[in-house]
Amino acid sequence: MKLKNILLVSSALLCFSSCDDLFEPAIENQQDITQMFKDKEFARGILGSAYLQLPYSGSTNSDVATDDAVSNDPANDYLKMAIGGWASNADPMSQWQGRYNAIQYCNIMIENAEKVEWATDETLNKLYVDHFLGNAYAMRGLQFFYLLRAHAGVDASGELMGAPIHTASEDGGSDFNQPRASFKECIDQILADLAEAEKYLPFTYGDVAQNDPVLAKYNCTNGQYNRAFGSHEIGKIDGKIIAAVRAQVALFAASPAYQAGNAMTWEEAAKYAGNLLEKIGGTKQMEQKGYTWYCNADELDKLGDKDNTNEIIWRDNIGKPSNDDKDNWVETKNFPPSLEGKGLVNPSQNLVDAFGMANGRPITDAKSGYDPAKPYEGRDPRLEAYIVYNGSKIGENEIHTAVNADNLDGIGTKPNYSTRTGYYMRKFTRDDVSVIAGKEVSQNHYNARIRATEIFLAYAEAANEAGGPNGKYGDAAFSAKDVIKALRERAGICVGTPDAYLNECAASKEQMRELIRNERRIELCFENQRFYDLRRWNVDTNKLNEGVKGIQITAEKADGTIEAKYIDVENRAYKDYMIYGPLPYSEIMKWNNLSQNKGW
Secondary structure, eight states, X not given: OOHHHHSOOOTTOOOBOSOGGGSSSOOTTOBOTTHHHHOHHHHHHXXXXXXXXXXXXXXXXXXXXXXXXXXXXXXXXXXXXXXXXXXXXXXXTOOHHHHHHHHHHHHHHHHHGGGSOOOSSHHHHHHHHHXXXXXXXXXXXXXXXXXHHHHOEEBTTSOEEOOOOOXXXXXXXXXXXXXXXXXXXXXXXXXXXXXXXXXXXXXXXXXXXXXXXXXXXXXXXXXXXXXXXXXXXXXXXXXXXXXXXXXHHHHHHHSGGGGGGOOOOHHHHHHHHHHHHHHTTGGGGOOTTGGGTTTOHHHHTTOOTTOOOTTEEEEOOOBOOOTTOOOOHHHHHHSXXXXXXXXXXXXXXXXXXXXXXXXXXXXXXTTSOOOTTSTTTTBOHHHHHHEEOTTOEETTEEOOOSTTOSSSXXXXXXXXXXXXXXXXXXXXXXXXXXXXXXXXXXXXXXXXXXXXXXXXXXHHHHHHHHHOTTOOOTTOSSOHHHHHHHHHHHTTSSTTSOOHHHHHHTTOHHHHHHHHHHHHHHHTTTSSOHHHHHHHTTOOHHHHTOOEEEEEEEEEOXXXXXXXXXXXXXXXXXXXXXXXXXXXXXXXXXXXXXXXXXXO
């Protein structure tokens, strides 16, 4: 790892150098790190640079490299990866450079926060120190988790390894030839960082009144507290976000592909998730429209910059394009071509088949009532919410993908724009947006970084693995079965009637495991989760290589039935060692103490 790659120029045009004395005169905009001691805005920019490199994507990327979807863009890097192009020197999933860049900024802040004059008032200055230390520790743990998820694996020695642990900032004199730490050491470091961060940060930011008990902890006035931890800081990492990240880390570490590391048990993972969920209201406070958070117009149009629904634990900024920039990019990328979209992400028939019926049963169940001649009738309502199928409406526009359709939306009708599978992605889009030239309509959007639903599913999975469908862990007053029941009911499954299929699955841990995994697949589809879920579950290569299928509708009849056949769309070409991702080839070539994951 080269120093020039560690220290990036931030959006605030900050640039650091430890060797100004080499230049006469000093180069403009080159500033020694000690500049932060006397310039608090410069210091803020250091933490801001770590925030700029948060690892969250608002685009559906990795799902097109799984059995859930394909891309209609032949140049898509994830498509290339899925069909055999994944290599240590061609890895679109790599997190190595970006995460270590951010960790460097965090380390600089941790080492120097107490040296910065944040305020002339001593008490207020201490509050700011806590604020920036807490954020830096939390950010370092989060960034390292995403690095570990992408690069942890079994090396040639047969040991489950993580990555080099960096807890000090680096400069030109640092030794970059560091070996990988064990997987457990890495998990322990992440958890330690998150725990340290909690010492400094409130559970949530917000203004407090003069007599609020929280002031005693800091021995400060409410005015001082509010300047450091008030509502204007909402959006930064707080204690609730830290607890959610801990739950994510724990689920990851307890999963089958990583259990050999002995870093986490299922029971511990269930407790971490359960404690947070109970603190935010449990299943009783589950957001009833949470599964369509991205298009709930009544919420989105009223949501202020600092507001959240119960569904959202962490999100980015809300907004819509300005009058001069009406390119609603999510709709531009994913609407069908008849609406002047690029139809980029095409859901698979495999995923469509994972959505059961409104009576809660899978379509393969003889009691489900599924009719292949009317394949979209009576289905789980989430299918319509997440996927555009033949006959779906987007606003007032009915979309037809049959081969005899009189528009651009059938399979291959408009190369690189039309669907390859017979489906388009609806999730993240809004029906009240238009990207048609001359008729543009913009609406509010935001990217959900962490949803409560994800943590509910993490709890359900861990609790079931720890003790079965009915066990309760940590502070949680609910079981895995209770969570799945609540998620399915809010989606419109078996509302007011017994969920017979859920009750059948709750008879055993194994049946419940399959239901939980399927619910996770449905609820989190297109959110860049499945690629890693399949791998942490340590599924066999046949599952990784499940070919992507589509549907070719050859006739639409007057009685509403169709004639159709499944078609093969795209094969997968993963090897068994690709349960784990590679370390970058360039790093392996540079540092002889760095071991590569087996097979790469």
